[in-house]
Amino acid sequence: MYEVFFRKFNEKVALLPEEEEFLKQYLTPKKLRKKQYLLQDDDVCKYSCFVEQGALRAYLVDEKGDEHITAFALEGWTIADLSSFIRQEPATLNIDALEDCELVLISKSAHDELMLSMPKYETYFRILITDAYLALQQRTTNIISLSSEQRYKVFTQMYQSIFQRVPQHMIASFMGLSPETLSRIRGRISKKK
Amino acid sequence: MYEVFFRKFNEKVALLPEEEEFLKQYLTPKKLRKKQYLLQDDDVCKYSCFVEQGALRAYLVDEKGDEHITAFALEGWTIADLSSFIRQEPATLNIDALEDCELVLISKSAHDELMLSMPKYETYFRILITDAYLALQQRTTNIISLSSEQRYKVFTQMYQSIFQRVPQHMIASFMGLSPETLSRIRGRISKKK
DNA sequence: CCAAAGCATTGACTTTTGTCAACGACCGTT
DNA sequence: AACGGTCGTTGACAAAAGTCAATGCTTTGG
Known part of the structure; x- marks a missing residue:
């Protein structure tokens, strides 16, 4: 359980065994069937979602009812409506499963506690979001140019x-x-x- | 000197006077005249750039020679080719001044040292990049939808x-x-x- | 103070993309 | 084996955006 999660975590920040145990308390496993929602818009995004197995997508629905996919997530990736997660405001994104999934969830309160109590978690998150920013920047640049x-x-x-x-x-x-x-x-x- | 920088820093993470002094050692002031380059593509982005006063833009030049602006930065914002800065690889962006500017630079080596020696700097950067990610996400979403x-x-x-x-x-x-x-x-x- | 450069707008035309509809292939389910 | 659903492709047409060129206005630098 949590194999991929800890492998990816350790690639960014090396953890001691007891630190892994500590962190585990804050994690919630979840399975999702194909087509099920992890998040629907107007709900608040309560969890940051790490993908152990499977595939998901995030998308928004515009005025006309057309869907616009903003992100995919496969094994080893993290997905959420970050804006909604950070600010605990209603989400603009929907997230659903493209395949049957095994997920590792971190709730906002767990995230906040870890950020304060476990410096390595802050470092992990800092690297994660930096990578995400770089990827998004690249994608946006490609779209424009x-x-x-x-x-x-x-x-x-x-x-x-x-x-x-x-x-x-x-x-x-x-x-x-x-x-x-x-x-x-x-x-x-x-x-x- | 560094007024805006420390005001913005303290909004994210409150600093003690001695911490401000410590941090100051790692900062470099710089003035830039309108139209001057802060960064040209193929150079490595050596500095993260905080704007005390003035305005800059970041842009890339495509195959046809057309410019595509990816970001602006006004007082209180930070600008850089983050990909180049983090990885110390040649930049794809150009950055130049739209007005006469007063800047606060943080070199990559200063950034790395601060990241290790000053937890509050890591927190500052984490919040900075999270905000930048949210803004970019919003912008990209708007473009697509x-x-x-x-x-x-x-x-x-x-x-x-x-x-x-x-x-x-x-x-x-x-x-x-x-x-x-x-x-x-x-x-x-x-x-x- | 004048000449040059930069800028926003407009028109005519081309290219790109979207929209709507139809068709056939493939898939899983019953 | 038959069915409904999803998917990718194609054609004909409409809408949106880009391109090129010309114009007039403002800003700016010598």
């Missing part, structure tokens, strides 16, 4: 593990394109080769 | 302090639009009212 064809190529390489497991129309959504446009781009690229 | 007209309205409110000081074509770039398109959107909006 690349043509959709270049963007598809870059995303394909950058997120190959995701692209292999997720239907194409979700990738289109993640890239900010309609499914038809993505399909046409793929057509154009494969013709060229 | 809003029409350009809605986006302009949202950006206008969200970044009014920037919009007042920066030429419109830079705002267009920041929004991922051509200057002409932004001008037409503004035209449409003002007609409606």
Whole structure:
């Protein structure tokens, strides 16, 4: 239990056995079936969610009712509506399972306590959020500066593990394109080769 | 000297007078004239840059030579090519001054030392980067899910302090639009009212 | 104080993307 | 084996954004 979580944690900050035990008290395991919600918008995001096994997505629904995927999470990744989690305000994101999942949850109160009582947790979180920022920065930069064809190529390489497991129309959504446009781009690229 | 820096720092993490003195040793003041570079791409980003006074922008130049602004920074904000700063790899961003500036620089080595020797610095940075992540997330979400007209309205409110000081074509770039398109959107909006 | 540069706007046109609809393939379930 | 659902692709058309060029206005630097 919690294998992947502690492996990833130790990659960032090495823990002593007794520290692992201490930390374990604050963790909650959870299983989620495919299509189940972890979070629905307007609820407050009570947990930061680490993925031991499976895949999830975060998305928002706009005025027209269209879904826009903002993030995927596979094994070893953490997902949440961070804004809602930090501020304990209603979420704008929905999060649901794309596959059956095994998760490790950390509640906001556990997060706050750990932040105060366990400096290594703060360091872990600091590194986690820094990495997340860098990834998001990269993604945003790509969206702004690349043509959709270049963007598809870059995303394909950058997120190959995701692209292999997720239907194409979700990738289109993640890239900010309609499914038809993505399909046409793929057509154009494969013709060229 | 460093007034704004310490005011902002204390808003996040309260410092004792002797802690301020300690921290001061690691800070470097710098003045920059309008149009001067703080960072050019392919150089390594050696400093995290806090703005005491003035305004800067970060942007990247694509294959065609077009500029894409990824961030602005006014008084009280911090700016850097974070990816380059953290990993000490060549930068993809350029940073230059939009107005004459007074800056407070923290070198990478100072940053690393402070991270180890001064827990409050780690906490400061953790809060800083969390806020930056939330802002970037919000911005990215807006880009993906809003029409350009809605986006302009949202950006206008969200970044009014920037919009007042920066030429419109830079705002267009920041929004991922051509200057002409932004001008037409503004035209449409003002007609409606 | 004047010339040059930067800036915002507008028009005409092109390119890109979205939308709507139809079709066929594949999948799991019953 | 048959069914409904999801998915990816394609075509025809509409909407949005980009491009290029011209204009007039303001700012600025010598």
